[in-house]
Amino acid sequence: MKNLFKLALRGLMRNRRRSMVTMLAIAFGFAAIVLFAGYTHNVYDGLGRQSIHGEMLGHLTLYKKGMRTEGKLDPERYLLTAQEVAAISKLVSAEEHVKLVAPRLGMSGLVSNGRASTIFIAEGIEPEAVMKLREGSLTETERKSGMFDNMWMRLDKDRPEVASLSDGLVEMLHLKEGEQAQVLVNTLSGQANAADITLAKSFNTGNAGSNDKFAFVSLELARTLLDAEGRAQRLTILLDDESRTAAMRDSLQAKLTAAGFEVEILTWQELSDFYNQVHGMFDMIFGFIFNIVLTVVIMSVANSMGMTVIERTREIGTLRAIGLKRSGVIRLFTMESMLLTLLGCVTGLLIALLVRWGINLANISYVPPNSASPVPLLVDMDVGRTVFTFILMGLVGTLAAYMPARRAAKKDIIDALGHV
Amino acid sequence: MSDNTSHPPILKLRNIKRRFQLGETTIDALNNISLDIHAGEFLAVWGPSGSGKSTLMNIIGLIDAPTEGEVHFDEQDTRVLDDDALTEFRSKKLGFVFQNFNLVPVLSALENVMLPLQIQGVDEHEARERAAAALVDVGLERFKDSLPDKLSGGQRQRVAIARALVVNPKLVIADEPTANLDSENSRMVVELMREMNRARKVTFVFTTHDQRLLDHVDRKILLRDGNIVSDEVMA
Numbered sequence: 179m180k181n182l183f184k185l186a187l188r189g190l191m192r193n194r195r196r197s198m199v200t201m202l203a204i205a206f207g208f209a210a211i212v213l214f215a216g217y218t219h220n221v222y223d224g225l226g227r228q229s230i231h232g233e234m235l236g237h238l239t240l241y242k243k244g245m246r247t248e249g250k251l252d253p254e255r256y257l258l259t260a261q262e263v264a265a266i267s268k269l270v271s272a273e274e275h276v277k278l279v280a281p282r283l284g285m286s287g288l289v290s291n292g293r294a295s296t297i298f299i300a301e302g303i304e305p306e307a308v309m310k311l312r313e314g315s316l317t318e319t320e321r322k323s324g325m326f327d328n329m330w331m332r333l334d335k336d337r338p339e340v341a342s343l344s345d346g347l348v349e350m351l352h353l354k355e356g357e358q359a360q361v362l363v364n365t366l367s368g369q370a371n372a373a374d375i376t377l378a379k380s381f382n383t384g385n386a387g388s389n390d391k392f393a394f395v396s397l398e399l400a401r402t403l404l405d406a407e408g409r410a411q412r413l414t415i416l417l418d419d420e421s422r423t424a425a426m427r428d429s430l431q432a433k434l435t436a437a438g439f440e441v442e443i444l445t446w447q448e449l450s451d452f453y454n455q456v457h458g459m460f461d462m463i464f465g466f467i468f469n470i471v472l473t474v475v476i477m478s479v480a481n482s483m484g485m486t487v488i489e490r491t492r493e494i495g496t497l498r499a500i501g502l503k504r505s506g507v508i509r510l511f512t513m514e515s516m517l518l519t520l521l522g523c524v525t526g527l528l529i530a531l532l533v534r535w536g537i538n539l540a541n542i543s544y545v546p547p548n549s550a551s552p553v554p555l556l557v558d559m560d561v562g563r564t565v566f567t568f569i570l571m572g573l574v575g576t577l578a579a580y581m582p583a584r585r586a587a588k589k590d591i592i593d594a595l596g597h598v
Numbered sequence: 599m600s601d602n603t604s605h606p607p608i609l610k611l612r613n614i615k616r617r618f619q620l621g622e623t624t625i626d627a628l629n630n631i632s633l634d635i636h637a638g639e640f641l642a643v644w645g646p647s648g649s650g651k652s653t654l655m656n657i658i659g660l661i662d663a664p665t666e667g668e669v670h671f672d673e674q675d676t677r678v679l680d681d682d683a684l685t686e687f688r689s690k691k692l693g694f695v696f697q698n699f700n701l702v703p704v705l706s707a708l709e710n711v712m713l714p715l716q717i718q719g720v721d722e723h724e725a726r727e728r729a730a731a732a733l734v735d736v737g738l739e740r741f742k743d744s745l746p747d748k749l750s751g752g753q754r755q756r757v758a759i760a761r762a763l764v765v766n767p768k769l770v771i772a773d774e775p776t777a778n779l780d781s782e783n784s785r786m787v788v789e790l791m792r793e794m795n796r797a798r799k800v801t802f803v804f805t806t807h808d809q810r811l812l813d814h815v816d817r818k819i820l821l822r823d824g825n826i827v828s829d830e831v832m833a
Contacts, residue, residue: 188704496700499661500761501689501717503682591661595696 186514200482204522207471211567212530218460219560229450234311236414237423243440254366260408275418280307281410283400287363291351300393302400305333338398341375346390348380355379365405479578483515487586494586495594504587511583512576519575523568607634608768614667616653627653629824640795641803645821651805659771660688693762695772699754701746707757708742714765732760752783772804
């Protein structure tokens with residue numbers, strides 16, 4: 179086996195140019211896959227953090243059963259009562275790995291600068307909860323890039339009238355930080371209710387569709403405006419470890435059902451349509467690129483090994499004459515191909531690491547579709563998909579040599595020895 | 599010369615016929631050949647081109663099968679052996695020396711000689727020692743690390759002889775071993791094979807046109823048109 183390995187390795191050195199070209203085809207293909215996988219990993223990770231921390235979905239969201247389908251028609255019935263909010267919050271907070279349970283109350287209405295008004299959609303949340311939910315929303319590189327500075331919004335826990343409007347909304351109404359505006363909403367019973375708000379620094383939602391509508395207000399103000407003392411539309415649950423999300427959902431669902439609460443708990447992935455759409459699109463593109471690269475690898479290796487077999491026909495005859503079995507010939511050429519593929523993958527990995535380093539250092543940004551602001555172009559190292567690609571390419575590269583190797587093994591010894 | 603016929607034959611050919619089909623033409627390369635080869639013989643098969651020498655050597659070397667007839671090697675009827683068994687049989691009992699040396703160009707002289715042992719599964723240390731000893735036997739210990747393209751034709755053929763002998767074969771098949779060598783190297787190669795034959799009792803069967811080689815043999819078989827015309831044991 180060791181000798182076959184040596185023979186295979188030296189076999190690659192015979193026609194260095196051809197081996198080099200094949201190896202580089204594999205290397206660039208592998209590098210392309212690793213870089214694209216790293217880019218999508220960064221996008222998924224960013225979107226995940228944006229959903230959990232930026233959009234403040236938390237890891238889990240708890241609703242009263244039916245809220246998501248019937249809640250708009252009959253909010254009075256499907257909001258969690260003050261007693262339910264208190265009891266469920268106590269039960270959930272007692273769980274290990276739960277960092278935060280935050281009641282939320284959504285509302286919509288009109289916001290006015292005194293001369294003109296426009297519609298808004300607002301989220302009522304406790305100012306302290308905002309701070310906790312925002313923790314970990316940016317990586318060190320993203321924070322340093324400064325591109326997300328305008329996405330921060332702050333509420334004031336001592337001043338419930340302070341609200342933060344999205345950039346588009348502020349721009350539309352010609353409002354500035356510190357100025358006052360008026361909001362008008364319907365209470366749960368359908369009565370009109372208005373209040374003055376003081377504007378905190380505006381923020382960018384990161385989404386062009388919501389950047390001229392969205393606002394954050396304190397939970398206290400939302401409850402006052404909706405006349406929903408102590409109540410909540412949902413509870414946002416933040417965990418200390420994202421990987422526990424599904425398990426925690428199952429565990430909480432079982433415990434709360436056993437305690438007599440009719441609730442449903444959804445993960446952030448189930449709630450974030452945008453995340454799922456982007457994930458699906460990138461997965462499809464990845465699959466497309468992966469298949470193209472794999473085809474190139476198969477064809478390069480098969481072509482290279484086919485030529486090698488022809489060139490070394492007499493040697494195959496000699497080896498067969500002195501005692502190498504047909505299976506040994508197949509092993510020899512498939513091992514040669516495996517070495518070539520693995521060498522290509524290792525070279526590709528080095529290229530990918532180098533390019534990744536350059537991209538991450540270059541501070542490149544771009545504006546994704548439907549986004550209100552640029553985002554940095556960063557490439558992660560997706561270890562899982564890199565290892566998977568490495569193994570699969572090694573396997574496919576080896577198998578690509580099987581047909582030429584089998585043809586070599588089946589050669590008649592006399593014909594092979596007489597080959598010129 | 600020694601009387602090798604007192605030994606039992608290591609190879610028995612009985613009524614060997616070999617036909618080739620070239621388009622619609624059938625060529626009878628060998629016609630009803632029967633032959634015994636005894637251990638320790640130094641035997642030449644000679645004859646004009648197209649007489650069937652190479653075909654006979656291929657059948658003796660178990661790399662070709664006769665169309666009709668029986669080949670018994672070391673009392674084993676080779677007709678019952680499948681390809682893997684025949685390959686293993688060749689690996690253990692036969693050595694090959696080719697006209698064009700057929701060394702693996704990317705392996706050193708020593709590694710070329712180690713190759714048949716490693717194919718047999720002999721561990722690397724033992725294979726290295728035995729190959730080094732075989733290179734000493736052919737006077738090439740100084741060139742053990744040289745690649746074939748750094749060796750002269752005569753040296754390459756000596757490496758090929760070492761490769762054939764390293765497995766202690768019952769029989770060495772040499773197809774025109776001096777055809778690509780100058781007269782000095784031819785003489786050295788012939789003397790080397792003869793020495794190995796005498797000192798180690800290795801049986802050699804080779805084809806040749808070279809009269810100098812024929813002068814050294816114990817027995818020479820003349821082939822013409824696929825028939826044995828004469829089988830002469832030298833005095």
